[in-house]
Amino acid sequence: MGGTEGKVSGKVIVDGSSTVEPISKNVEEKIRGKYPELQVLVNKSGTGGGFTKFAAKEIEIATASRPIEQEEIDKGKTGGVEFIELPIAYDGLSVVVPKENTFATSLTLDELKKIWSPDSKLASWKDVRAGFPDVALKLYGPDTQSGTFDYFTEAINGKKGASRKDYEQSADDEVLVRGVSGDKGGLGYFGYAYYEAHKDKLNVVAIDSGKGAIAPSAETIGDGTYSPLSRPLFLYVRKDVADRPDVKTLVEFFLSDEGQASVKDEGYVPLTADEIKLVRERFTKGVTGSMFGGKPAVGVKLKDLLGKLEGAK
Amino acid sequence: MSTLNPLHTTPKTLSNLARRRAVEKAFAFVCLAATCLGLLLLVVLLWGVFQDGIHWVNANFLTNFGSRTATRAGIKAGLYGTIWVIGFTGLLAIPIGIAAAIYLEEMAPKNRLTEFLQTNIANLAGVPSIVYGLLGLAVFVHFLKFGQSVLSGALTMSLLILPTVILTTQEALRAVPSSLREASYGLGATQWQTIRHQVVPAAFSGIITGIILSLSRAIGETAPLITIGAFSSISRVPERLQSEFTVLPILIFNWTTDTKEGFKNVAAATIIVLLGVLLAMNSLAIYLRYRRRTL
Amino acid sequence: MTGAGQTLQSNRRIFQKRYEAAIRIVCLLCALVSVLTTLAIILTLAGQAGRFFSKVSPLAFFTGTDWSPTFSDAKFGVLPLINGTLLITVGSGLFALPLGLLSAIYLSEYASPRARNILKPGLELLAGIPTVVYGYFGVMFVTPLLKKLLPNMGFGEFNAASGAIVVGIMILPLVSSLCEDALSAVPRALREGAYGLGATKAEVALKIVVPAALSGIMAAYILALSRAIGETMAVSLAAGSRPRMTLNPAESIQTMTSYIVQASKGDPPRESAAYGSLFAVALSLFVITLIMNILAAKFVKKYRNVYD
Numbered sequence: 060m061g062g063t064e065g066k067v068s069g070k071v072i073v074d075g076s077s078t079v080e081p082i083s084k085n086v087e088e089k090i091r092g093k094y095p096e097l098q099v100l101v102n103k104s105g106t107g108g109g110f111t112k113f114a115a116k117e118i119e120i121a122t123a124s125r126p127i128e129q130e131e132i133d134k135g136k137t138g139g140v141e142f143i144e145l146p147i148a149y150d151g152l153s154v155v156v157p158k159e160n161t162f163a164t165s166l167t168l169d170e171l172k173k174i175w176s177p178d179s180k181l182a183s184w185k186d187v188r189a190g191f192p193d194v195a196l197k198l199y200g201p202d203t204q205s206g207t208f209d210y211f212t213e214a215i216n217g218k219k220g221a222s223r224k225d226y227e228q229s230a231d232d233e234v235l236v237r238g239v240s241g242d243k244g245g246l247g248y249f250g251y252a253y254y255e256a257h258k259d260k261l262n263v264v265a266i267d268s269g270k271g272a273i274a275p276s277a278e279t280i281g282d283g284t285y286s287p288l289s290r291p292l293f294l295y296v297r298k299d300v301a302d303r304p305d306v307k308t309l310v311e312f313f314l315s316d317e318g319q320a321s322v323k324d325e326g327y328v329p330l331t332a333d334e335i336k337l338v339r340e341r342f343t344k345g346v347t348g349s350m351f352g353g354k355p356a357v358g359v360k361l362k363d364l365l366g367k368l369e370g371a372k
Numbered sequence: 373m374s375t376l377n378p379l380h381t382t383p384k385t386l387s388n389l390a391r392r393r394a395v396e397k398a399f400a401f402v403c404l405a406a407t408c409l410g411l412l413l414l415v416v417l418l419w420g421v422f423q424d425g426i427h428w429v430n431a432n433f434l435t436n437f438g439s440r441t442a443t444r445a446g447i448k449a450g451l452y453g454t455i456w457v458i459g460f461t462g463l464l465a466i467p468i469g470i471a472a473a474i475y476l477e478e479m480a481p482k483n484r485l486t487e488f489l490q491t492n493i494a495n496l497a498g499v500p501s502i503v504y505g506l507l508g509l510a511v512f513v514h515f516l517k518f519g520q521s522v523l524s525g526a527l528t529m530s531l532l533i534l535p536t537v538i539l540t541t542q543e544a545l546r547a548v549p550s551s552l553r554e555a556s557y558g559l560g561a562t563q564w565q566t567i568r569h570q571v572v573p574a575a576f577s578g579i580i581t582g583i584i585l586s587l588s589r590a591i592g593e594t595a596p597l598i599t600i601g602a603f604s605s606i607s608r609v610p611e612r613l614q615s616e617f618t619v620l621p622i623l624i625f626n627w628t629t630d631t632k633e634g635f636k637n638v639a640a641a642t643i644i645v646l647l648g649v650l651l652a653m654n655s656l657a658i659y660l661r662y663r664r665r666t667l
Numbered sequence: 668m669t670g671a672g673q674t675l676q677s678n679r680r681i682f683q684k685r686y687e688a689a690i691r692i693v694c695l696l697c698a699l700v701s702v703l704t705t706l707a708i709i710l711t712l713a714g715q716a717g718r719f720f721s722k723v724s725p726l727a728f729f730t731g732t733d734w735s736p737t738f739s740d741a742k743f744g745v746l747p748l749i750n751g752t753l754l755i756t757v758g759s760g761l762f763a764l765p766l767g768l769l770s771a772i773y774l775s776e777y778a779s780p781r782a783r784n785i786l787k788p789g790l791e792l793l794a795g796i797p798t799v800v801y802g803y804f805g806v807m808f809v810t811p812l813l814k815k816l817l818p819n820m821g822f823g824e825f826n827a828a829s830g831a832i833v834v835g836i837m838i839l840p841l842v843s844s845l846c847e848d849a850l851s852a853v854p855r856a857l858r859e860g861a862y863g864l865g866a867t868k869a870e871v872a873l874k875i876v877v878p879a880a881l882s883g884i885m886a887a888y889i890l891a892l893s894r895a896i897g898e899t900m901a902v903s904l905a906a907g908s909r910p911r912m913t914l915n916p917a918e919s920i921q922t923m924t925s926y927i928v929q930a931s932k933g934d935p936p937r938e939s940a941a942y943g944s945l946f947a948v949a950l951s952l953f954v955i956t957l958i959m960n961i962l963a964a965k966f967v968k969k970y971r972n973v974y975d
């Protein structure tokens with residue numbers, strides 16, 4: 060760990076994904092005690108909102124639940140902002156129903172698409188699959204600034220942002236938890252951590268992508284069998300501030316064992332020992348550019364990308 | 373005239389009378405019930421909040437910052453933030469408001485311009501607080517580049533409560549009998565001397581009441597400050613006007629939406645603290661007002 | 668008085684006059700701050716909304732029934748938000764307006780001075796409870812109660828009824844207080860005349876006082892409803908974030924105010940239509956509450972004039 064313990068001071072703003080926010084908050088709480096002069100402000104403007112502020116140099120670290128897009132990379136370039144992309148965790152985007160829903164234990168990708176596609180007018184569970192009861196379908200999901208929204212629509216509907224509009228939107232996943240758990244016909248989606256924290260109110264739906272229904276768990280997310288909804292979570296650090304002692308200390312803390320413990324605490328899946336070593340190298344060497352080439356991460360294996368340290372620009 | 377029936381009551385009027393009396397009793401009951409219903413509902417709801425939160429209010433609660441764990445969460449950031457923001461709001465709004473009220477009530481000629489000023493202030497008092505929030509966002513945060521700071525928050529809240537301060541001060545000044553002013557003029561005092569040494573001191577408790585009521589409105593306001601920019605997690609108390617901040621109502625809002633175990637109790641506990649402060653302030657205002665009436 | 672003494676006196680007078688003139692100017696400037704504020708509000712709202720309306724047709728805005736400004740195929744029909752606001756406002760009015768008037772009648776016609784001295788401050792204390800606390804009430808108490816009492820209406824975790832009920836409770840003290848002011852302004856002579864003719868209290872209240880105070884009561888109603896329209900936090904917490912056209916109180920909706928809070932939290936990029944939509948909605952809200960406040964003031968003037 061870098062920095063003389065206790066002596067680092069400064070202010071770092073971490074903004075972006077509401078999925079990553081629990082990890083950021085957990086890390087912030089831990090770091091409070093170690094470095095009292097280091098002020099970390101956490102916000103959740105959404106993955107999209109975070110990137111906008113990042114490109115405008117308003118924040119030092121942007122968190123994201125999907126890779127940065129070409130459009131966002133370009134916007135940063137015009138402002139002279141370069142970034143270091145650091146995956147810090149795996150998440151299994153979870154589809155949830157309330158505890159009292161005992162019939163929807165699994166759904167196929169086609170069924171999910173039927174429910175969520177832009178022109179879908181499905182109003183009852185019985186239309187989703189024959190044999191389901193006639194309960195009104197009440198949908199909950201993130202708003203359009205959310206990386207989770209981007210990732211889900213890309214994975215399920217094939218196009219980022221393509222979604223039916225008549226659902227209860229919130230940038231606040233807690234609101235979605237409350238909504239789904241209180242509604243008999245509720246169906247929603249968000250990061251695994253929010254399901255983990257509320258297992259008493261929610262049932263998670265196993266996803267069948269053709270190879271049998273797989274439910275998200277630490278194992279299935281970590282080895283990628285929970286697909287296509289397994290995804291990496293990211294920190295994006297501005298290259299021009301990466302050497303500042305306060306930023307450096309915070310990022311190294313995120314990537315440390317304690318930081319990875321925070322990932323686990325919050326219900327996400329930490330990277331493997333090899334993977335985290337590669338990510339730490341990425342930061343120390345200050346490798347810029349995105350490994351995903353400005354494109355979505357659905358179906359891409361992180362391990363292979365990390366191996367190529369240079370990454371695309 | 374029959375002495376047995378001096379009021380000429382026929383059977384019809386007697387039964388009519390009985391009916392009217394019954395209606396009267398029923399109506400009185402309905403009115404009383406209506407008055408009590410509202411009060412009762414609120415007592416029930418407040419009792420619910422009290423039960424949810426009272427066991428969570430302790431010294432740690434007041435001195436801790438927020439946390440991912442409900443039992444460790446505290447309101448220090450919000451407490452200090454509220455004090456900073458409302459403190460500066462008062463510093464700005466009170467002098468300007470009182471001066472404006474003095475102008476309108478004591479100095480202004482009775483012409484169209486004054487009428488326009490008066491109407492404008494009354495209208496501003498009715499503008500929803502969220503509009504002030506947007507105003508603050510566009511003007512203070514972005515245009516003047518004060519950012520998401522205590523300064524932006526205080527400026528926005530000052531604009532919000534200024535109409536109320538002006539109107540309540542005017543009311544207090546108006547209540548001062550004109551005989552007082554006339555006596556002062558009669559002794560050769562100038563207008564300002566009269567205002568400064570006679571009218572304002574006489575209206576003092578009314579003015580203070582108005583200030584307390586305006587500030588307690590500001591303390592409870594959430595929407596404009598959320599719009600200005602509240603961080604979802606802040607673990608510092610403000611150190612300068614440019615510092616980021618959060619306030620108690622925003623903490624309540626965040627924790628109410630948090631469905632994790634225990635956070636609804638934390639929200640309730642924060643509500644208890646906030647209501648406690650407001651109760652103290654409003655009780656003071658009401659006491660001052662009713663004391664003045666009986667003097 | 669000597670010559671020197673006279674000059675001293677007149678010097679002091681001149682200084683005093685200039686000093687007072689300066690103070691007068693300062694006070695005038697302070698009063699003008701309010702004008703500045705109004706200008707700033709109008710310029711900010713109209714400016715941004717104007718830019719928005721150059722991209723989105725006003726007709727589509729005011730008549731469209733699909734409000735989805737942040738989607739890629741964004742639609743900007745504001746009617747769902749107005750629907751939501753109306754549902755909450757009307758709902759809260761149905762609760763607060765009759766009850767408020769009845770309790771005002773009690774306070775002004777029936778209550779003993781001692782009872783009044785306790786009840787009136789009590790009501791004012793309740794009026795001071797912050798709106799975010801009402802939001803807490805709505806989510807934690809009202810919604811579960813509604814679900815338990817009326818299970819087959821299908822109340823979701825967020826619903827319009829919960830919002831309307833807590834806003835109704837919130838504006839009740841306001842209605843009561845303003846109505847009571849209006850009723851108290853009716854001259855005693857009118858009441859005494861009626862009592863002299865043998866009327867009961869109920870008859871006096873309903874047939875004499877209320878009609879006499881009618882424009883004051885109207886003003887009170889309009890002001891209270893205007894407050895309900897501008898209410899943000901309670902509905903943000905309890906009523907949901909789902910803009911839609913519906914009259915079903917069990918469903919979640921979104922009001923104009925809660926959209927503004929939600930959208931400004933997300934901090935949309937400044938050139939986007941979504942950012943402009945914020946101000947277009949705020950402008951609509953501002954105009955609506957302004958019209959209502961002006962109407963209310965007209966009513967107040969009317970009833971003041973009748974009895975002065």
